[in-house]
Amino acid sequence: MPELPEVETIRRQLEKEIVGKTIVDVWWDRPKMLRPRPEAFVNGVKNRRITGVERKAKLLIFELSDGFFVCHLRLSGRLLVRRKDDKPDDYVHVVLKFENNKELRFAEARLFGYMQYVESQEELDKILEKYGPEPLDDLTAGEFFKILQKTSRPIKLVLLDQNRIAGVGNIYANDALFLAKIHPRTPANSLSASQSSSLLKAIEQVFKEGLKYGGASDQWYRQVHGEKGSYQEHFKVYGQAGQVCDVCGTKIKRIELGGRGTFFCPQCQTL
DNA sequence: GATATCGCCTGAAGGC
DNA sequence: TGCCTTCAGGCGATAT
Structure with a gap:
């Protein structure tokens, strides 16, 4: 299950792979995995460029040219960077498609994980404020x-x-x-x-x-x-x-x- | 307010 | 082989 080291490993890899890419389309088949609702998620992220990938605890934070989205992998979530023609992966329920046929596949066997569109910094702060300090950060x-x-x-x-x-x-x-x-x-x-x-x-x-x-x-x-x-x-x-x-x-x-x-x-x- | 319990959800493993 | 039961668990909602 992804904990801080696993999520940080993913974050570092994603930073190299998808920062600067624009989300041109979104495919999904499980409404519960896209918050607040699939339509709002798609409207929020589509045609936005990813400008950064951050992390708080086990939560990934994707900074967009306008707004944010966050992703929690919960127990069995995987974020896979693939090309459109690569062989299919199991349990994929959301795909963010970029230019040049690159895509980010969100695979989740147990369907506990989610992606959530976050409109503003204030809204993001509200999500993050419930988390305590991180041991690797500056906790004395x-x-x-x-x-x-x-x-x-x-x-x-x-x-x-x-x-x-x-x-x-x-x-x-x-x-x-x-x-x-x-x-x-x-x-x-x-x-x-x-x-x-x-x-x-x-x-x-x-x-x-x-x-x-x-x-x-x-x-x-x-x-x-x-x-x-x-x-x-x-x-x-x-x-x-x-x-x-x-x-x-x-x-x-x-x-x-x-x-x-x-x-x-x-x-x-x-x- | 603090703490405990439940429910979400499905793949994998083990028993028969 | 195939069916059934049990186990795995992060976290929000609900109960105590």
């Missing part, structure tokens, strides 16, 4: 500790809460908690300043690793030319239930937390 150890002090919810769920900290998803939350030797159920406000600081460093470390390997390709995530990332070959605990911990040799456990698969080493990460 002190600010991070303050955020964690505000709630007694399990730390793993706090990391996944985009309103508090933006960009962390299930994979990197599991691996960062392992590196910081913190049990996923630990109440956030019970962490010491030193543990909180270690956790922030661990998040930065797994994000940097994720970026270095071009993201983690589970079943769905692909880069813009269809290639897989390789961070999945470097998972520390995510998806590793039953495998032995690299540090102590204990078997990695899987529990459910907030309805999501949660992986940890019961020896290295005690409550």
Whole structure:
């Protein structure tokens, strides 16, 4: 699933591929994937030039010669840069067509992802204001500790809460908690300043690793030319239930937390 | 206000 | 082989 490193990998590739291109047509077959409505989306983006591709947390922001559109890949979204005559891709539900037969295909197997036309900077700011700070940005150890002090919810769920900290998803939350030797159920406000600081460093470390390997390709995530990332070959605990911990040799456990698969080493990460 | 739960949605995997 | 059930999960809406 695309988290901050995966979305940033896509953003960097898209920046090279589609900035300066004008959207000459839009094809779609799933109304729910185009917001606010398909007609408004098409009217908003058609004949507009893409002037930049930015990112906030897991949200891609496409700057247009007039207005914006944003794209959330949710669980299984892919953005593929292809030529019109390239072989079809599976699960494609939106295609932005450019001049010179180039196109951006939005493939989404589970239909959770969406593209949304955003008319003004004010409207965009409203969308972005709900996101908390990003760990890779300018979040200091002190600010991070303050955020964690505000709630007694399990730390793993706090990391996944985009309103508090933006960009962390299930994979990197599991691996960062392992590196910081913190049990996923630990109440956030019970962490010491030193543990909180270690956790922030661990998040930065797994994000940097994720970026270095071009993201983690589970079943769905692909880069813009269809290639897989390789961070999945470097998972520390995510998806590793039953495998032995690299540090102590204990078997990695899987529990459910907030309805999501949660992986940890019961020896290295005690409550 | 904070927290917990539900529903969206479909492909893949496993059981029979 | 084919059908059925279970699992995966980000996030907004709704309930507690």
